[in-house]
Amino acid sequence: MKLTKLTAMASAMVLWAAAANAETYTYITYKPQGANDAHANSLQWLVDEFKKRTGGKHEIQMFWGGSVAAVGETPDALASGVGDMGDIVTPYFPDQFPLNNAIGFFIPQPLDSAGVAEAMVNWHATYPQFAEELAQDNLHAFSFRALENYGLLCKEPVDSLDDLKGKRIRSYGFAYPALIEAMGATPVSITTSDTYEALERSIVDCAPIGPALARGFKYDEVAKYYIEIPFGASFGHLLTINLDTYKGMDEETRATLDQLGKDYMVEYGRMLADDEKRVRDLWNGDLGVTVTPFPAEHLKPILEDPKVKAVREEWQAKAEAAGLPVDKIVSDLQF
Template sequence: MTGFYNRSVFGSVAVATLAIGIATSAFVNDAAADTYKWLTFKPQGAGDAQAISTQWFVDEFKKRTGGKHEIEVFWGGSVAKTREIPDALSANVGDFGDIITPYFADKFPLNNAVGFFIPQPNSTIEIAHLMEKWHAKYPQFAEELANYNLKAVGFRPLESYGLLCTSPIRSLADLKGKRIRTYGFAYPALVEALGASPVSIATAEAYEALETNILDCTPIGPALAYGWKYDEVAKYYIEIPLGASFGHLIAMSLDTYNAMDDETRAVVDKLGNEYAEDYNAELEKTIAEVRAGWGAKGVEVIPFPKDELISVIDDERIQAVRQEWISRAEAAGLPVDEIVSELKF
């Protein structure tokens, strides 16, 4: 994905201008406010697990505070677009928001740990629980966010990925020379280690690239393959166990969180702890529905030998990417061996 990890272009001037304009519309953060603001790039009524679980959080917050407090969701980037949300929360333009963590690896390297360790053996809910554990056990994860006036209150990993391809892939030999979409840190190194060619193409452009044979494969999960309609033009889903990627933080302005009364803050903490389970349940439901419909769409699901994938993990290119995160984590004083052991096959 072109520019996938670039720093947000939402500069301080833009934040200040937006904050001033929003203040005139009663968007100013107020510790006594009855209504909090949730900033998201998701369109209202998207109907996917992300949007559904967001609405669940909002509805439960109002119910559990007895209607004393509520959250208004500003859907579809109407207040801050995807790459603007962290700075908007930092500036108290919003109170809650969705942060696609890998877009900001320069700001949040520790919280992007999973992105350096693809492939890894954990599922969506397992990654969510690992993130919860790391935040509870190691203060460095929360401190990294606090540097930007942010606090994580929930975790939304992406689904476990395989490869969606335009031709059958049944072994490592079949991947040789294939053009595979890559982004971030780990995927380019992994694709090269598999003997394929990494191609950087934006998410929105991948459909056409698969359709016109610019790409042979893209790493993706069933729900996203269906959501982006890639399964209309690529009819082979390869069950290569890449694992789940860490995707989104459900974040708050730290100022807002600290200004809440103890009772309201306890509601937020409880909802955050429950969020991953609700999100994962919705995601698994979607995945099951997509898989059930693939036969009628002509999509073939093909197993891939797990041992052949594991055999390339010691490749120096993959290990160099992992070492990059390890070096950063060691500099932050984290017990690296303990964390890394949970991301290894």
């Protein structure tokens, strides 16, 4: 009887110790849970896999839809520990994270979504300056979410650059304002969440976007012409963790998160490809969106525009100041 009591007490202490060592990490995102797109669905996959791979010892609690921090507040919220993990929409912070926003200075560029993700992985693995830039804000990137190939979704047909002259086009970041002006159009700075209304009310005539995102934000309800201007894939999002939280993980959990970050990119890429195919089928059917090809060579003269070149040269200057081999990195981004 005495042994049974001691055994029970020992078991209780083991369970208590396991519970004490368990961690629930918070993840903050601007994405709504019900978006049913590759972004939201891949995040749910991440949550489920983390719990599974840690044997239920640890889990991630999601805070969807900007409920903890708006998209523009996420880096500060993560840096200060308001959330443990979260999405940083890199193009919104070209001054804060210029190295990690390299793609945002080089539009158009030739890489697709998988190519952009691979480039980011390689740059982080090869050049410590990329991680150090994030570490200055107490952040660590454990995965990368490149967006899809972008084209231009418009309210009216566009067959050539001449058709874009005088158009108002949604803009953000560094490259797009200069690129839009070089096309003879007017850049209009509008957030992603406000672009639907801007298209609906003809505040803007077009928006650079990919098919899956256009459907996710329902832009294709109010703009029915998609022009396959080869801007290349946009980057995108950093899947980021507070650096103190990352360092505070035990070695096994940290290794689990590192591997999960690699596997996430594969799973997200699969979901994104499925999303785009589904959307293009819908466009060809009930949604009635007209898709128009646009020859890549029509964009090449735009790259010689002084404003476009100035944006690229600005990133190169920052990269050189950080001690990066600029020519080697930029060679991946030449259109």
